[in-house]
Amino acid sequence: NAGVTQTPKFRILKIGQSMTLQCTQDMNHNYMYWYRQDPGMGLKLIYYSVGAGITDKGEVPNGYNVSRSTTEDFPLRLELAAPSQTSVYFCASSYFGGGSYNEQFFGPGTRLTVL
Amino acid sequence: GQQVMQIPQYQHVQEGEDFTTYCNSSTTLSNIQWYKQRPGGHPVFLIQLVKSGEVKKQKRLTFQFGEAKKNSSLHITATQTTDVGTYFCAGPRGNKLVFGAGTILRVKS
Numbered sequence: 001n002a003g004v005t006q007t008p009k010f011r012i013l014k015i016g017q018s019m020t021l022q023c024t025q026d027m028n029h030n031y032m033y034w035y036r037q038d039p040g041m042g043l044k045l046i047y048y049s050v051g052a053g054i055t056d057k058g059e060v061p062n063g064y065n066v067s068r069s070t071t072e073d074f075p076l077r078l079e080l081a082a083p084s085q086t087s088v089y090f091c092a093s094s095y096f097g098g099g100s101y102n103e104q105f106f107g108p109g110t111r112l113t114v115l
Numbered sequence: 116g117q118q119v120m121q122i123p124q125y126q127h128v129q130e131g132e133d134f135t136t137y138c139n140s141s142t143t144l145s146n147i148q149w150y151k152q153r154p155g156g157h158p159v160f161l162i163q164l165v166k167s168g169e170v171k172k173q174k175r176l177t178f179q180f181g182e183a184k185k186n187s188s189l190h191i192t193a194t195q196t197t198d199v200g201t202y203f204c205a206g207p208r209g210n211k212l213v214f215g216a217g218t219i220l221r222v223k224s
Contacts, residue, residue: 098211104160108156
């Protein structure tokens with residue numbers, strides 16, 4: 001049981017390039033989330049999904065896109081990378097969304113630098 | 116919208132001293148969760164509190180949920196160097212969690 005896995009671990013992009021951050025979970029969780037964490041700061045929700053085929057915006061969705069074609073995978077797409085997107089990106093999943101017992105399991109993160 | 120405030124932002128303690136971080140919500144919460152993030156690592160779930168006035172302990176860590184279910188605290192007794200990291204509280208909002216900004220704990224040995 002690998003939990004939540006993310007690839008790549010590190011990436012350097014040039015301004016204007018695009019990339020996809022991969023996230024996979026093997027816990028059969030319906031709920032998946034993408035966060036970004038700037039140095040010394042808290043977690044900001046980018047997008048989330050309550051099940052395959054359903055996605056919704058978080059508090060900082062601009063410049064990103066997501067898709068959820070399967071329960072296991074929740075890729076995050078960056079189009080036209082900008083220096084402001086330099087951050088650590090965490091994917092998380094949970095069995096329940098709201099209410100009790102909705103603890104989130106986080107992946108190890110992707111450290112992205114845009115130059 | 117719902118906000119979760121956490122204080123202090125940063126605390127530097129001598130090894131063996133106690134540490135407390137506080138979490139306050141602008142709305143009543145159905146539950147509150149605490150996470151720990153080691154330097155360079157990812158957030159890891161510690162505990163969830165559900166009942167009004169609930170107190171739970173994990174070894175040297177004591178978690179409390181306020182009577183009004185709008186505030187919570189995490190207290191560490193006799194800190195050790197292994198306690199360093201950022202501690203986040205989080206409350207549910209719909210299908211999401213709202214995280215506090217976190218308290219960074221540094222321990223001097």
